[in-house]
Amino acid sequence: MPDANTLPARKSPLSNYTREHIVDYPRVRLSERKALTAIQVLTFNGKHAATAEAIGKALGIECSTAPGTSNSDGKTQVSWNGPNGWMIVANDAEAGFAPGELHEKIASAVGDLGAVVDQSHGRCGLRLSGESARAVMEKNSALDLHPRAFGPGRCALTSVAHMNATVVQVDDAPTFDLYVARSLARSFAHALEHACHEFERG
């Protein structure tokens, strides 16, 4: 396990945005969540339930086999990530993990029930929040995000602004966490930023 103080600082894909928030309007805000750890788990034939249980135990967060669900202890997010897997995301500092610790934890819990793959540097995390967040999403995604259809604890793998993304609803503000491929991060942020302009004056 590499130790924290020797590791160089991480340069995030959106480091070209020097502002703290990409968008900061009265009713909507968009920001990058930097330096995330993202661990993808894929289960082998017949090992799905067992893996879910193992992860749940190891993290003390429910790891659900129900599609489109995401559980979190406020720091670490365990989101359904396809028929045979999950994506576990945390900011090490916030969640109090040493570098690589989360990976280790999951790897030893999963053992040979499945594959544990580090995607930390491959995903860009953004957070979209505020009363107008749904209106912004409406311009870029065909998901039904109405409270009757979606809500906190729900996640979806879908296309946002014509790019593959993961959408996780965090709270009722509403707040959405969005994850997109690192190489596309700037185009993705640009599209969302553009969609926010209409709400500049609230």
Next chain:
Amino acid sequence: MLRIECPWCGLRNEDEFSYGSDATVTRPADDASQDDWYDYVYTRANPAGPHTEFWHHVGGCRAWLKVERDTLTHEIFSVEPASPNLPAPGKGT
């Protein structure tokens, strides 16, 4: 806009999926005849009416799906996982 009900992700737009191929042709065994392989790779029933086909939820959960769809009306009769070994939606195995 076709809307395909992914067993895992729910109703999603056509543009999240990519069309695979006719799902009724079966891949011959390694020792099958060249004719069998020719039919598998090249000839299609191409029916006007119900058609069973593979779609890939490539913009979503990446599962391959077996979809029964009418090529005249585009009505979709059924969608199921292509693989019997992926954990069934909901219950994990």
Next chain:
Amino acid sequence: MAQEFRLGRGGQIDREQPVSFSFDGKSYQGFDGDTLASALLANGVHLMARSFKYHRPRGVSTVGSEEPNAIVELRTGPRKEPNTRVTTVELFDGLVAASQNRWPSLGFDVMAINNLFSPLLSAGFYYKTFKWPASFWTNVYEHVIRRAAGLGSATTEPDPDFYEQCHAHCDVLVVGAGPAGLSAAHAAAQSDARVILVDEQPRGGGSLNNEKLEIAGRPGSEWAEGILANLEAMDNVRVFTRTTAFGYYDHNTVAAIERVADHLPVPPRGTPRQRMWVFYPQRVVLASGATERPLVFGNNDLPGIMLASAARAYVNRFAVRPGKRAVIATNNNDAYRSAIDLHDAGLRVVALLDSRAEPDAPLAEEIERRSIPLFTGKTIGAATGRKHVASVQVVSTTGESGAQSLNCDLIATSGGWNPNLHLHSQSGAKPKYDESIFSFVPGESRQAEVSVGAAGGSFSLKACLDGGTAAGTEAAILCGFEGKKVRAAKAGDDGSYAIEALWIAPTPNGKSYKQFVDMQNDVKASDVELANQEGYDSVELLKRYTTQGMATDQGKTSNVNALAILAGQRGDPIPEVGITTFRPPYVPVAMGVFAGHTVGADFMPVRRTAIHDWNENEAAVFIEAGLWLRARYFPRSPKDTMYDCYVRETEATRKNVALVDVSTLGKIDIQGPDAPEFLNRLYINNWLKLPVGKARYGVMLREDGMVYDDGTTSRLGENHFFMTTTTANAASVLAQMEQYHQTEWPELDVVFCSVTEHWTGIAIAGPNSRELLEQVIDIDISNEAFPFMAVGECRMNDIPGRLFRISFSGELAYELNVPADYGEQAWLELLEAGKEMNVAVYGTEALGTMRIEKGHVAGSELDGRTTAMDLGLEAMANRAKHFIGKHMSERPALLGEGRLQVVGLKSLEPGRNLRIGAHLVDPEVELDTVSQSQGHVSATTYSPSLQCGIALGLLRDGASRHGEQLEAVFPLDKQKIKVEVCHPVFIDPEGKLVRA
């Protein structure tokens, strides 16, 4: 005098808000709430346009989006919008409009001369002439026709405004906010369904805004406002005005266009001009109303002639007098309202002509009370007037001759009403003909939709309110809500419709007149007859031969008249003749709306590597590779050419050491007990025995036997592999692996996912690459400890990573992968470590040079038509095992002679390089003479190592032709150059260097 034709009171206009605008350079005043049409009429302007073919004077004839005649160029400069219906333009301050398709002016249009030649310009005349001489067609005749044809002229500047596409879900979508639609939306909302209500008008109410009808004891428009207020206050309801549903697509999706800012001079900052909505309703209620159709008689296209419902709408809604002396002609009860409303507004109704023998008694009384002259069994045979109607010739429908003439400046006609079936029909349903209203009505539903109100063929207000309410509740129930009982609003019975068919009027004294069916395309009743006479006798052939229904209004007011006249000609019943296909969009929609915001620089996203910023700072020249931007070469001074750069970068690599960013290669993590077996079926070569800690080059075929992709795959653990693919095929290879795993071999216990994004890949290549790396890598990389094709975990200074000893350049080389957030850091540290050795960097151009020198096939040879044998890779294949593409690659023609096979090519002309795309032919062929190409040049470069131009090519039976001399010809530029065919590997054939 300003707004001379504005009525003293009434109308839904704000007289406190005067608005000034200009038409054809003359400025006028209107009021907020006006359309361009009503404002022009208020100022007595009736001549607004010229027709398509005969350039006849035309004025406004409707109040809605069905307008065929009055179309203008709206706005100027980059915002100019040709062919804009004046009836759909909301007036705003400073609006500028101009007439189109006329020269020199609207009043005097020389092209009106066509009018005289009209017999020559009959339907399809152009098919019968302009054939000689052949060369004249494009250059002379067509040139003239094209300039004459067309309507308005487009701007040639980019659009300053932007557009967007939005998505909205609901239980019940209601299209149309007239009495039927409002009732439906209200009822569905009461049952707690999520409701979306759209209407193309700026305000809800539909026809109620045009009529003097009462609902629940108050004016209909007030009732509508009340309902709308309630709806807007409910959080399960969304109301979209200025929003036209234009397409009903598969699986119950409905597309609509919202005119967000068209009623403003320019859109507010951050706001789109228009946006497309895609609605995903469970149920759809179509309450889109009905469109009136005109009567067909002589000169029925003159300015001053309009639909009966339009005439009263201008009076009631806009407080405008469309004329002073009106003649009204009808074949049904509805137009009686026009007579009444016009009269009550102070117009002189000269006559009400009812083609029916027996009028409806109570209505007749109303007319009598107002002492409006009522003539039954009579209709208009023809109108007269030059640029405006001046009088009408009244004829009796029984056709006996002798016509009476009446002076007038306004004609309002009703030939009946056609339910708006467009969306219903687009949804896949087949409309059916209803004898009782002499029009088509909705047929059996094919999707989750129902038509109500006038759209459903029930024309009484009461029926609209009741039907709408019932449909709304029903829709909610079908969505799984328990329907809440809602009482429909009460309305006095507005009488029956009682139409009797009158498709074409008898002409006065048998004289021949132009009786227009399709006004915009100038299609006359006689053209319909001619088409039938010549055998273009089905509706579809008629449409295409005469162009009826093909103008910007898509025949909203003319289709039914046309097919009825055709039926008459054929002597067949109307249902047998049928109706042409309704297609989206319901109204013409700007292309920008479909494009949304993914245009120009945002047409496609850009993929950038972690080293992109550094490359940019180094002034690298980039090249597109799919969505990726890759550094192509690095100019060191402004005068550096690409050639200077790639030669310098190649030499630096071959003689010393250099870095290249290879992050864009596809990377797939593969794990599971069956991973080796899976790879063994995927690749043509063997994978079962690859040792852990080793990499191997692999080749994949398509099922049809052609080479698909190649790359090195490493074994990181017993059950753990790491595959690399070409940049181009990264996504499709993964998709194909998933397909075979899930559809063909689910029994194989293996999983995989893309890790392309997680890793930054840096190749360190050149004889001194080991020396450079040794300074920063924490593992022993001596040739013994870390031989060619070795793979290992490592740390580069403090950065964790993976090291691969593989080489694309043919030199001693390594590939280092580090997590992408460290990518730039690793790159910088390598440059730092190599400073003394003056390490260089190189781009894709030098990469290409070196792969050609080394004879590595790539994209341009893997062109989807080449087999492993063609590419000299067959030796790798293990045909004793099964692999994808094995069988089809064994087809006779693929093994036989005449295949294009990869070869090396050397320029035999010093100082001249080969060009990609040149063809290989026997020496001395005359260029531009038909000859069989024997192959082509697929990749070329100047080789610094060989000091001459070299290339790879695909040559017929090339493998056995090394040593031959050919000519590489480039006829496009009249070039040829002598070449020698040779082995594709130009340097280090034994591969000593990579193993050093």
Next chain:
Amino acid sequence: MHYSAFSLVRQALGGNRGWTRAWRNPEPKMNYDVVIIGGGGHGLATAYYLAKLHGITNVAVLEKGYIGGGNTGRNTTIVRSNYMLNPNSQFYEHSMKLWEGLSQDLNYNVMFSQRGVLNLFHTDAQRDAAARRGNSMRLNGVDAVMHDLDGVRKLMPHLDFSKNTRFPILGGLAQPRGGTARHDAVAWGYARAADRLGVDIIQQCEVIGLKRHENRVLGVETSRGFIAAGRIGVAVAGNSSRVFGMVGMKLPIESHVLQAYVTEGLKPLVDTVCTFGAGHFYISQSDKGGLVFGGDIDGWNTYAQRGNLPTFNHVVAGGVTMMPCLSRLRILRQWGGVMDMSMDGSPIIGKTPIDNLYINGGWCYGGFKATPGSGWVFAHTIANDKPHELNAEFTLERFREGRMIDEKGVGASPKSH
């Protein structure tokens, strides 16, 4: 009745009462020497050339709807012969030559307009591919010109030539002799000309079965009864699989929808046919003034003649990106046609395993330009029971043998051609 400026004047004076039917409306006979299934351009042209060049006039063309109502009546009318592979290049060039004299040959103005076809390229790889194609065109005697930016600007002045668009234009490959034609007129012109040579054109007559004895076809079952036939040529484009299904044959063909669109009429804006290289979009302007454009197929099997939104949006986004001034112009109509997508993107014209039954299909989105050539070689093939050298390589058997004619190199994937 012969068509000419003179006849036009004479009839005009007679109030246009004297015009006669362009083609008869005969009842089907009991039997014909040759029955052509499909009254599109290809079927009608085949009948015309059978009668004109091979003296076979006892011919019927059976059309289930109205003639030209299939893809002939719904295509974007681009005519070109700018192919890379020899069999295509030579066949389409032969067709091009027939186009050049067609209006005169048929005595019907098909408005063949040689305003040029321009294919833009945006990357070096695309330029290289264009060079390879352009050079093989020239080697086959086909006209081809490589344009740099200025050359492109002269042909299409209103494109986005800026460097900050996503895929800047580098240049284009043009075929000056390419262009467009009036689609309906092609069907009508061939129908009228064939009719004058005695061919029966029978509309509203759907073939619902093929009668066969041992390995030989005897005639067709139709919605209007049985019709005996010495030889049967099938030219039904998107419906090929259905018709051959009637004799239990599976074809290397899938049916996919291709959409097309037209804008409101406009004064001249687009003077040449232009295709975008960085997305799926091509455009031309019709004589009526509408901008006619199209793009890629929707990409999944269908027999419905209508398209869907995603492709629509993608196509138009490409268009506005290529030519920004299109943004405010309005689309008038969207429609679709059912494409006979073959397994290598090239047509199949020739004999079938069944005697006296001939196939003409697999045209994908490129068969309108082929109409004269297709009818010409198909007539030859039917008349002589063997292919002409121009269609000798377009056999049904080529896939089994490994002789694919794959311009795009995407293999046995109809949706990708």
